[in-house]
Amino acid sequence: MPTYFEELELIEKGEIKPIYFLYGDDFFLQEEAIKSVCQSFINTGGLPDRKVFYGGEKTDDSFIQSLVSVGMFSSRQIVIYKNINQIPISFRKQLLQYFDNPDTNTLLILTADGQKKSKFIESLKRISRVISVWTPLPKSFPSIVLRYLEKKGCEIKPDALDLLVSSTDDTLSHTFSELEKVLVFVGERKSINVDDIRFIVGGSKKYQMSDFIDAIGNGDLYNSINICIALIETGIKAPYFVSSLYNYFVNVWAYPEVHMNASEGKPWMRWKITKYRKGYENYKNSDFGFIIDRLTDVDLKSKSVNLSTEELMIPLLYEIVSVKKRKDGK
Numbered sequence: 281m282p283t284y285f286e287e288l289e290l291i292e293k294g295e296i297k298p299i300y301f302l303y304g305d306d307f308f309l310q311e312e313a314i315k316s317v318c319q320s321f322i323n324t325g326g327l328p329d330r331k332v333f334y335g336g337e338k339t340d341d342s343f344i345q346s347l348v349s350v351g352m353f354s355s356r357q358i359v360i361y362k363n364i365n366q367i368p369i370s371f372r373k374q375l376l377q378y379f380d381n382p383d384t385n386t387l388l389i390l391t392a393d394g395q396k397k398s399k400f401i402e403s404l405k406r407i408s409r410v411i412s413v414w415t416p417l418p419k420s421f422p423s424i425v426l427r428y429l430e431k432k433g434c435e436i437k438p439d440a441l442d443l444l445v446s447s448t449d450d451t452l453s454h455t456f457s458e459l460e461k462v463l464v465f466v467g468e469r470k471s472i473n474v475d476d477i478r479f480i481v482g483g484s485k486k487y488q489m490s491d492f493i494d495a496i497g498n499g500d501l502y503n504s505i506n507i508c509i510a511l512i513e514t515g516i517k518a519p520y521f522v523s524s525l526y527n528y529f530v531n532v533w534a535y536p537e538v539h540m541n542a543s544e545g546k547p548w549m550r551w552k553i554t555k556y557r558k559g560y561e562n563y564k565n566s567d568f569g570f571i572i573d574r575l576t577d578v579d580l581k582s583k584s585v586n587l588s589t590e591e592l593m594i595p596l597l598y599e600i601v602s603v604k605k606r607k608d609g610k
Contacts, residue, residue: 284309285427287411291316296324297409298382301364302391303401304413308452310391313411318358321387328356328387335366344371347378347386356385364390365401372400379407418449418490419552425459429472434463436472438554443477446494450486487511489520493528497559501601508593518582518589525600526575532559533568574599 282290291313300317302310322328333343346359361367367375382388390408392401416424422441429436436444444462448455458481465480466472487510495504508521531538535556578596581587 284313284412288313288316291320294320294324296320296387298384298386299379299388299408300390301404301408301410302389302413303394303405303410304415305393306413306415306452308456309413309415313413314360314389317387317389321356321358325356328358328385330358330360332360332362335361335363340367340371343367344374347383347388348374358387358389360389360391362391363393364404365392365396365398376403376407415452418445418488421445421449421452421455424452425455428456428459432463434466434470434472437474440472440474440477442554443474444481446491447477447481449488449490486514489516489524492521493524494555496525496597496600497528497532497555497562499562499601501597504597504601505594508597509590512589512593516589518592519579521589521593522575522579522582526572528555528559529563529568529571529575531556532563535560571600 296317300313302313304310318330331343331346333339343359343361346357378388390404391413392404394414422445425436425441425445444459445455448458462472462476462480466476487507489511492504492507492511495507511521531552574596578592582589582592
C-alpha cells in the first residue's frame with residue numbers, strides 16, 4: 281500500500297478512486313487528504329455539490345439517500361462521512377451494497393479514528409482505497425513541514441525548523457497551527473528564520489523523548505533532568521530511556537565514519553545527521569565506552585533491583601554530562 285504522501289502524489293496527478301477510507305487519528309493529515317482528494321475530483325469535471333455527515337448526529341438516512349438516490353441525470357457530488365464507525369448497524373448493509381457499484385459522479389470519503397476495531401471497519405478497509413492518517417513519530421515532522429512549505433513556495437532555515445518541531449511535536453495539528461501563524465507573520469518574505477519562530481511560537485507542549493535526547497546532546501544537564509522527570513511522570517520507564525540513549529550515542533560515536541560523508545538525501549535524514557553532528561561536537565572527547573557501560577548497567581539494574589526510574593536515571597544523567605565536561609578539562 282502506498283505511503284500517505286505517495287497516495288497524495290497519485291491523487292494530485294488525477295488518479296482518483298470513487299471511495300476513500302481515511303483511517304487513523306491525526307486530524308491534520310485527515311484534512312489534508314480530504315482537501316487533495318476533493319480538489320482533484322473538482323479538477324476532473326467542475327464544481328460538485330458537497331455534503332458532510334457526522335456519526336452520532338442522526339443524519340444517516342440522508343447520508344444513505346445521497347448515495348442510493350442517484351439516477352441517470354444525477355449531478356456531481358462529494359459525500360463525506362466522518363466517524364463512519366458510528367453509523368448504525370441498520371444502515372451498514374446499504375452502505376456496503378453501494379460499494380459494489382459506486383456512482384461515477386460521486387466521490388465518497390469515509391473516516392474513522394481507529395480507536396474501535398470491528399468487522400465492519402475491516403470490511404471497509406478491504407473494499408475501499410485506504411489512506412493511513414495515523415499521527416507519525418516526531419522524527420517524521422520535519423519532512424512533513426518541508427513538504428508543506430515547498431508547496432507554498434516558502435523556505436525555512438534548518439535551525440528554525442528544528443526549533444519549530446521541538447516546540448510543537450506533541451501533535452501535527454499543534455505544529456501546523458503555529459506554522460500558520462508564522463506564515464502570516466513573515467508575509468511576502470517567504471522565508472522563515474529562527475527569530476520568527478522564537479517570536480511567534482508559544483504555548484506549552486507535552487515533552488517527547490526527542491526533547492530529552494536533544495537536551496542530552498546539547499550537554500544541558502538541568503534541562504535533561506527536568507524533561508526526564510516530566511517523561512517519568514507520563515509513565516516512561518528506564519529501559520525506554522536507556523534504549524533511546526544507547527541508539528543516540530552509538531550514532532554520535534559513529535558520526536565521523538558513518539554519517540559525516542553519508543549521502544544526506546531526504547529531509548528527515550538530513551535532520552537526523554544534524555542531530556548526530558551536534559552531539560559529536562559536544563561529546564567527541566568523551567569516553568563512549570564508559571557511557572555505553574553505564575547505560576548497560578542501568579538497564580540491568582532496572583530489571584533486577586528495587587529502584588525507581590528516577591533513582592536510576594538522575595545519577596546516570598549526571599555521569600553522562602560530567603564525562604563530557606571532565607574530558608573537556610572543565
